[in-house]
Amino acid sequence: MDLDFKQILTASMVLFAVIDIVGSIPIIIDLRRKTGHIQSGKATIIAGVILTVFLFVGQSMLNLIGITVSQFAIAGSFVLFFLALEMILGITFFKEEDEDAMKDASVFPIAFPLVAGPGSLTSILSLRAEFSSENIIVAIFVNMIIMFIVLKASAKIERLLGQNGIRILRKVFGVILLAIAVKIFTTGIRDIFLIPS
Template sequence: MIVLKHLLYAYAALFAITNPIGAVPVFLSVTHGVSLRDRVRIAKKVMITVLLTLLTFALIGEWIFSFFGSSVDAFSIAGGILLFRMALDMLSGQISKVKISEEEAEEITLEDIAIIPLAIPLISGPGAITTVMLYMAKSPSVVEKSMVLLAVLLVSITTYLILLSADKVEKKLGKVGIKVLTRMMGLILASISVQMVINGIKGAFGV
């Protein structure tokens, strides 16, 4: 019973921080115009990237930061800058150059969209990475640590299922709705990116 509660707490915390539901408008905007088959492939790529990212930091996150002399705060600042650049393009109604460039082929573009910015840093960002590392550190037994890893898997699968439902949302919104939603999401992303940078600076300087 205690182990199950540990799993539920870890899953709830990760789901709230990764917020895959909040990623749906971004997913719709960056995949607008692509085929359903490609959209499913992008959703799978996002799921795999989120899973691998969170599992990696859960297992060796502290060692990675120590080895490269970096920190979660630095990751937060870098992720915030990337999102802000993307938000500016979305506010102007353009496809962000962070998501796609004119020189890239379609296949490469789709792969890039899935990894950056959807999976990283929008879903598996600094907050999710920090949460995973903290839960692993607070789990004394192997069984409890396994529950945290299982929570990561479940959140990744949940993200995939939520992104798959985005197609139905797009059909109801239409082209005009997508354009409006893109600009609205751009404003939200701008505020999120600024907050990520602020949090990173506060953490780095102990403010």
């Protein structure tokens, strides 16, 4: 095992910026209101597993089903786009139809695509080209600890900010999430058209 602190720190910072779990607090609070409860441990474990598995089999899996990383990113950007519209306009796209489905908010859309989404998954593939897998795994673990803490503290953060604070944050981060979705979409489109026929 070849652990490199500099690689771990760099990979951790890249994933932290892409995942942006702190910036997702308004979304998390909103989803907790809709579903009544978010299973922090379940969401964290599932997101961590998705990121780790994708590190090793992501490229091969996408190639196997004939999907490029760019196409995968574009598909995920649509999900983020609609989440952002919910936050900005106060409309609802994601409706839970039964009690069992409500429990899955920890999986969708928190674990995927909010945390283990197109941005973080494509970043994982990019990091693998530069850093060793062991260091990336440690970076994933570090980010999952941060994610767990934020999910656990979301209720306290909501009480601290109050209704008006949450409403303002929700609109602001909705616009930011929308911008991220557009960026992922445009980058994916650009990469597709740069691929030789």
